Amino acid sequence: MKSKLKFExxxxxxxxxxxxxxxxxxxxxxxxxxxxxxxxxxxxxxxQSLDKSIETVAVIGIGGSxxxxxxxxxxxxxxxxxxxxxxxxxxxxxxxxxxxLEKIDMEKCHVxxxxxxxxxxxxxxxxxxxxxxxxxxxxxxxxxxxxSKLDKFAKSVGINRFHLQESVGGRxxxxxxxxLLPLALSGVDIVALLRGAAKIKESFFNDGxxxxxxxxxxxxxxxxxxIYNINCLFAYSETMRYFIQWYVQLWGESLGKKQxxxxxNVGLTPIGLIGPKDQHxxxxxxxxxxxxxxITFIEIAxxxxxxxxxxxxxxxxxxxxxxxxxKFSELISMQSQSVxxxxxxxxxxxxxxxxxxxVDEASMGELIYYYELLTSLVGELIDVNTYDQPGVExxxxxxxxxxxxxxxxx
Amino acid sequence: MKSKLKFExxxxxxxxxxxxxxxxxxxxxxxxxxxxxxxxxxxxxxxQSLDKSIETVAVIGIGGSxxxxxxxxxxxxxxxxxxxxxxxxxxxxxxxxxxxLEKIDMEKCHVxxxxxxxxxxxxxxxxxxxxxxxxxxxxxxxxxxxxSKLDKFAKSVGINRFHLQESVGGRxxxxxxxxLLPLALSGVDIVALLRGAAKIKESFFNDGxxxxxxxxxxxxxxxxxxIYNINCLFAYSETMRYFIQWYVQLWGESLGKKQxxxxxNVGLTPIGLIGPKDQHxxxxxxxxxxxxxxITFIEIAxxxxxxxxxxxxxxxxxxxxxxxxxKFSELISMQSQSVxxxxxxxxxxxxxxxxxxxVDEASMGELIYYYELLTSLVGELIDVNTYDQPGVExxxxxxxxxxxxxxxxx
Numbered sequence: 058m059k060s061k062l063k064f065e066x067x068x069x070x071x072x073x074x075x076x077x078x079x080x081x082x083x084x085x086x087x088x089x090x091x092x093x094x095x096x097x098x099x100x101x102x103x104x105q106s107l108d109k110s111i112e113t114v115a116v117i118g119i120g121g122s123x124x125x126x127x128x129x130x131x132x133x134x135x136x137x138x139x140x141x142x143x144x145x146x147x148x149x150x151x152x153x154x155x156x157x158l159e160k161i162d163m164e165k166c167h168v169x170x171x172x173x174x175x176x177x178x179x180x181x182x183x184x185x186x187x188x189x190x191x192x193x194x195x196x197x198x199x200x201x202x203x204x205s206k207l208d209k210f211a212k213s214v215g216i217n218r219f220h221l222q223e224s225v226g227g228r229x230x231x232x233x234x235x236x237l238l239p240l241a242l243s244g245v246d247i248v249a250l251l252r253g254a255a256k257i258k259e260s261f262f263n264d265g266x267x268x269x270x271x272x273x274x275x276x277x278x279x280x281x282x283x284i285y286n287i288n289c290l291f292a293y294s295e296t297m298r299y300f301i302q303w304y305v306q307l308w309g310e311s312l313g314k315k316q317x318x319x320x321x322n323v324g325l326t327p328i329g330l331i332g333p334k335d336q337h338x339x340x341x342x343x344x345x346x347x348x349x350x351x352i353t354f355i356e357i358a359x360x361x362x363x364x365x366x367x368x369x370x371x372x373x374x375x376x377x378x379x380x381x382x383x384k385f386s387e388l389i390s391m392q393s394q395s396v397x398x399x400x401x402x403x404x405x406x407x408x409x410x411x412x413x414x415x416v417d418e419a420s421m422g423e424l425i426y427y428y429e430l431l432t433s434l435v436g437e438l439i440d441v442n443t444y445d446q447p448g449v450e451x452x453x454x455x456x457x458x459x460x461x462x463x464x465x466x467x
Numbered sequence: 468m469k470s471k472l473k474f475e476x477x478x479x480x481x482x483x484x485x486x487x488x489x490x491x492x493x494x495x496x497x498x499x500x501x502x503x504x505x506x507x508x509x510x511x512x513x514x515q516s517l518d519k520s521i522e523t524v525a526v527i528g529i530g531g532s533x534x535x536x537x538x539x540x541x542x543x544x545x546x547x548x549x550x551x552x553x554x555x556x557x558x559x560x561x562x563x564x565x566x567x568l569e570k571i572d573m574e575k576c577h578v579x580x581x582x583x584x585x586x587x588x589x590x591x592x593x594x595x596x597x598x599x600x601x602x603x604x605x606x607x608x609x610x611x612x613x614x615s616k617l618d619k620f621a622k623s624v625g626i627n628r629f630h631l632q633e634s635v636g637g638r639x640x641x642x643x644x645x646x647l648l649p650l651a652l653s654g655v656d657i658v659a660l661l662r663g664a665a666k667i668k669e670s671f672f673n674d675g676x677x678x679x680x681x682x683x684x685x686x687x688x689x690x691x692x693x694i695y696n697i698n699c700l701f702a703y704s705e706t707m708r709y710f711i712q713w714y715v716q717l718w719g720e721s722l723g724k725k726q727x728x729x730x731x732n733v734g735l736t737p738i739g740l741i742g743p744k745d746q747h748x749x750x751x752x753x754x755x756x757x758x759x760x761x762i763t764f765i766e767i768a769x770x771x772x773x774x775x776x777x778x779x780x781x782x783x784x785x786x787x788x789x790x791x792x793x794k795f796s797e798l799i800s801m802q803s804q805s806v807x808x809x810x811x812x813x814x815x816x817x818x819x820x821x822x823x824x825x826v827d828e829a830s831m832g833e834l835i836y837y838y839e840l841l842t843s844l845v846g847e848l849i850d851v852n853t854y855d856q857p858g859v860e861x862x863x864x865x866x867x868x869x870x871x872x873x874x875x876x877x
Binding site for chain 1: 802
């Protein structure tokens with residue numbers, strides 16, 4: 058991975074020291090930092106032991122319990138011959154539940170139920186429905202916190218269980234068993250994924266170039282968060298269309314908060330874009346709209362793909378002959394560079410660039426850990442608790458009341 | 468459709484009159500207004516004449532040439548037994564092109580090439596590639612402006628052509644042949660789609676409730692656009708996940724502009740969200756983040772679906788028995804209402820609500836025309852040219868230079 062900032066920002070040495078001390082302290086309490094170093098042998102063995110007749114895995118989970126695995130799986134699916142297909146059940150929309158179930162042969166399906174708390178409404182509603190169709194214990198594996206109600210239930214009926222440590226938050230859990238188990242079951246090389254993450258970790262904590270870069274980038278976002286309060290990730294490949302959804306959750310839910318000391322509402326709004334498609338959708342707004350957006354371009358250095366525009370000339374369309382003989386991988390890279398240059402020329406839009414090596418596990422691991430670290434750094438600097446989400450509770454309480462009222466009136 | 472504002476706004480009668488006069492004038496020049504009244508018989512007949520052996524339609528187009536048809540198609544696909552499958556080629560990403568082509572049997576595929584200008588780089592690159600695999604004219608249909616270079620080429624090789632009027636902009640073209648032809652080929656009832664749109668048009672231009680409502684809503688967005696510069700559409704159904712992409716283009720590209728009189732950069736930033744999934748992703752930021760967002764909830768009144776959470780009690784999880792016997796359609800509706808109420812309680816987040824009748828063509832037609840009108844109204848009020856997109860040209864010029872340099876150095 059390469060990462061280059063097109064803007065300048067340097068923290069004063071005192072601020073810098075204080076920030077790095079806080080992150081060092083966080084490391085002791087916040088579980089995600091250590092995930093690249095974990096022993097994955099139990100997960101790998103479990104995945105290998107699953108019956109070969111199982112062709113699909115239904116993952117019942119929502120938010121942090123699905124977005125990470127989905128991002129990695131959908132990134133790799135078009136280029137890897139994965140062993141099993143994953144289906145994500147992450148909505149109470151009955152049309153969605155039914156249309157996904159229609160595609161699945163339950164006899165050849167394993168069901169993974171993921172809920173950190175163990176009492177997520179969406180997950181439990183869908184699980185109950187599927188469990189009413191098939192209640193054989195060997196059909197299921199559960200991931201939850203050790204001793205949660207879900208975990209106790211699973212134990213009582215003999216369903217296999219994995220545990221997520223309490224110190225790993227849902228949106229930081231993709232490199233924990235929450236992401237690794239579904240990915241391993243589908244045939245993703247989770248060791249390579251963690252190796253990528255470990256590379257960024259190593260560079261950050263051992264004075265590699267990523268440390269300077271992330272500190273400067275986070276510092277720019279934090280200092281200018283009231284001006285550039287929208288952060289667009291413009292990824293030039295369709296393979297990343299679920300990665301940007303993972304990013305949206307990580308960034309939005311971590312950084313949209315009341316400040317710890319002032320209780321003032323702050324937040325950095327994430328937007329995920331896919332190039333070149335969104336050049337025909339969102340680019341106009343970036344180029345001529347309010348100057349409230351920073352843009353990060355993500356490019357793939359080597360698509361490992363030779364597909365080429367053929368050397369044919371069409372009458373009346375000779376001007377398009379410029380495209381002849383150009384590889385699509387080359388064209389998409391020229392497109393991102395052209396838009397990057399056009400935006401840079403405006404002079405008042407903060408731009409930076411991330412170039413990942415290729416579409417593989419290690420590159421995705423690097424990108425994930427890069428964004429997790431960046432989020433932690435910005436969170437410290439804008440003075441929020443990066444790891445909680447108190448704002449989602451009010452809606453849950455109202456829902457519970459509605460369900461109780463409904464029950465009473467039955 | 469029902470639409471209710473939870474905030475108040477009334478234009479002064481003078482401003483109101485002036486706005487409605489401008490819209491009346493626009494109607495003469497801007498083509499999309501008249502689309503609900505068009506004669507679709509040529510499109511319907513053409514679709515019916517397509518060989519029954521054709522199972523898939525590959526739509527090559529990007530931005531306004533694909534987002535509209537995709538929004539409607541993906542909305543209806545899970546509930547309608549559609550006759551043909553549509554594949555959208557809207558990226559130069561070679562991995563995406565190859566993985567889509569792998570799913571298509573070219574012998575049973577018809578290819579629709581859509582480009583208003585006729586020289587869209589992405590569309591022409593992909594067309595050239597597919598044309599090199601199969602150059603039989605009957606395999607293709609083209610949609611372009613009458614007399615464009617693409618149109619002339621198609622004529623010269625005997626490919627069937629349809630024409631998009633110049634006065635209909637790409638992002639307002641879903642109800643023109645650009646959206647209607649692919650939809651008709653897939654088996655969507657395009658007459659019902661237009662009937663829905665006509666209903667909203669009728670209500671707006673003949674003093675129905677939609678007129679007051681849209682004028683007040685647009686007025687609120689325009690007057691507060693410097694405060695609430697982010698407009699979130701929170702749609703409670705997975706079926707709408709491409710509709711929100713269509714909305715993002717319509718809103719962002721129409722309203723992100725230099726003002727006509729001051730050349731000042733303005734813009735309203737669209738964000739598309741899907742419930743309940745994004746309750747676990749973006750809701751925290753809305754609830755506790757900066758007060759720069761308005762939220763529109765879209766709900767489906769009748770899912771026409773009986774799927775129900777079964778009446779089973781699980782040991783340790785008895786608290787989830789509240790869900791027993793609840794229909795999923797009822798649950799998702801309670802979820803949206805709970806979040807809406809929780810956000811309303813904050814008191815400083817502008818909220819409104821759209822309830823469409825069901826998942827069918829007419830409901831989607833209503834929603835499309837509602838949003839097109841709203842966009843036109845806001846554009847007038849914030850003093851931008853709603854229908855151009857000058858900001859995307861700079862990148863295109865740089866790309867052309869890069870392609871020329873590459874050619875020279877060959």
